[in-house]
Amino acid sequence: MTTDFGRPRDPRIVGAVLAATVELLGETGYADLSVDAIAKKAGTSKPAIYRRWSSKAHLVHEAVFPLGEATELPDTGSLPRDVRAMVQRSAAFLTTPAARAALPGLVGEMSADPTLHVALLERFSDILSRGLGERLEAAVARGEARPDATATDLVEAVAGITFFALLTHGTALDDAWVDRTATLITRGIST
Amino acid sequence: MTTDFGRPRDPRIVGAVLAATVELLGETGYADLSVDAIAKKAGTSKPAIYRRWSSKAHLVHEAVFPLGEATELPDTGSLPRDVRAMVQRSAAFLTTPAARAALPGLVGEMSADPTLHVALLERFSDILSRGLGERLEAAVARGEARPDATATDLVEAVAGITFFALLTHGTALDDAWVDRTATLITRGIST
């Protein structure tokens, strides 16, 4: 319940802090990322940051997975192509330097902070599965997918495999990997 | 590079510390787990612990994923049954109270400590994929699996999906989940 009185918040601070966070994540990793350092790099102060985000984890979460990142997945009219697009987006999305550095740390803090847990999963599924339900239903109607395949399972498969691959492979996830993974999942839910 | 000289390490300490770690993980979670508390509960001292493990993360990793946990997966002679057994083991294994509490934290520290990264992945793949290569080749020979399906892909699918499900679902992973997931993966690598 913000009041209309008093000095308004400096609108540039949000952007500067998010940018500084992304930069520092790329340079030093999540563990060595201190709020003091972010504040310094953003040219602002710790209280200004905590006025906007309730914890370091929430800040990082928003910096790495910005709102409005996701658009509706293009409807290709074919299940295999749809799945491939999903895997593609998932991989592209998690292999940003900042995401690579931040994700494990965020996951680590999820268990301690239910708020973050919820926020992170929502953001995730928003990005990954926007409009997925209808598309899957259509595929089932076309006879391409099994009727018992759920959107949840599909997201679980795409996100889980991508995340694990991220932890395992030192390298980026190339097109060959995307192809193989998309094939596996597509067949997994096909009739 | 152990010497034969000097007082030998007290053989009871390793066990007591690992047990204390598992207990405390169940009680308090990874973030609130202090080495002092472990030492106290195990009836030993912080230096004695740091003589054996190079960091808290290494200790937890060994406590939660004990060596020799894994045995060869039973060869059922059928790919679907083999995959189901894998998923079953993977789920059973990660839903221990200690594992649930520790895994996110460990993953978080992996990025900061390459040593831990290696150790964790080795432990993981040892437990999950012991003898998997041969089994997959046999399945290919029987015409049950696609020739281009690799053991790595399989492990990635099983471990990734399980891990992600663990983060997502608050509850345990029941038989129905195991069935659905095993089906998805089996079809995914089938001919």
Place this chain on the structure above:
Amino acid sequence: MTTDFGRPRDPRIVGAVLAATVELLGETGYADLSVDAIAKKAGTSKPAIYRRWSSKAHLVHEAVFPLGEATELPDTGSLPRDVRAMVQRSAAFLTTPAARAALPGLVGEMSADPTLHVALLERFSDILSRGLGERLEAAVARGEARPDATATDLVEAVAGITFFALLTHGTALDDAWVDRTATLITRGIST
């Protein structure tokens, strides 16, 4: 080089910490004095202490030999009385429970920390020899003291003998001791 920005240091902490230090010194001695215990007793924290003093020794030094303890020695107009007053003060000063407990330990740390060395000597000579030079010159002018007697020698004699007596005698230094010592030193620098 104090800034005018930021939250100012809580002015009560310095006093509370110094008082707690003196109390604990009386109770437990220098060796068993921990910074944690001081912080607890003073109702503050270790970092707050280390913000103000660079080491335990510096803190103890300031607690035991507070600034402003010394006032100008009363000018009695007679060398014997002046010297007796000095010895008196020196003895009173070093036989405080806190001083008895702390001095040997501080002396022990002087060799390791040049900063402390300087600080301790300055504090000492400030307390003992404030205004001593003029008094000695006057005594020389009156023919009571030898012209070659220096203030340094006088301080060395008073402080050294007192300190050594403190180490040697278990008991306090009584008036008889003060008399004997003052006599020795007075004669020592007399014509």
Place this chain on the structure above:
Amino acid sequence: MTTDFGRPRDPRIVGAVLAATVELLGETGYADLSVDAIAKKAGTSKPAIYRRWSSKAHLVHEAVFPLGEATELPDTGSLPRDVRAMVQRSAAFLTTPAARAALPGLVGEMSADPTLHVALLERFSDILSRGLGERLEAAVARGEARPDATATDLVEAVAGITFFALLTHGTALDDAWVDRTATLITRGIST
């Protein structure tokens, strides 16, 4: 109560350890002197050291102030010369590199260890005041010293002033200092 059985103690160890202690004291000072380092430098082990000395302080005490160091002070037949000899010896004795490094530390541990307290004072007075009583009586008989001057006072003066000078001056105590100090003390106890 040592038995005659068993392997006899290696006679070279005592010497090697004392020598190593003196060397290390000169190099690193008392605070940075660890028993491990002494053992290593002496080519022996910690238990072998603790078999011979009950603590680090006792070892250092014996290393720095070896028994049999003192001989009877030469009887010059004149109080001034006797006192000068005493001051001379006291200064020579405490300005060894090892003594300079060790003394403050030892004094610091005296308060915590009564055994050491006694041992140190005995060693000190043995070295400084061997045969002093008779000499002082003779001086009194000759009318050179006041009848109420005690040997204790004399030792206190010599040792105290020297010790304090040691702490204060960075430099060695030269002949001029010895002269001035001897004069002060001699007059102090003269008729």
Place this chain on the structure above:
DNA sequence: GCTTAAACGAGACGGTACGTCACGTCTTCTA
């Protein structure tokens, strides 16, 4: 020559304190 027992080196042990770090909050002054 065999036995015995203590000394030996190496190094692990419990204990305890050290000084440092980052968190998220709070308090001052200034704009």
Place this chain on the structure above:
DNA sequence: TAGAAGACGTGACGTACCGTCTCGTTTAAGC
């Protein structure tokens, strides 16, 4: 009231040294 600055309490970190103990090995004296 927001902002920068920076101190606050909390609580854990990993390290260091103490003096003791436990190994397996060596060394002499006594039988």
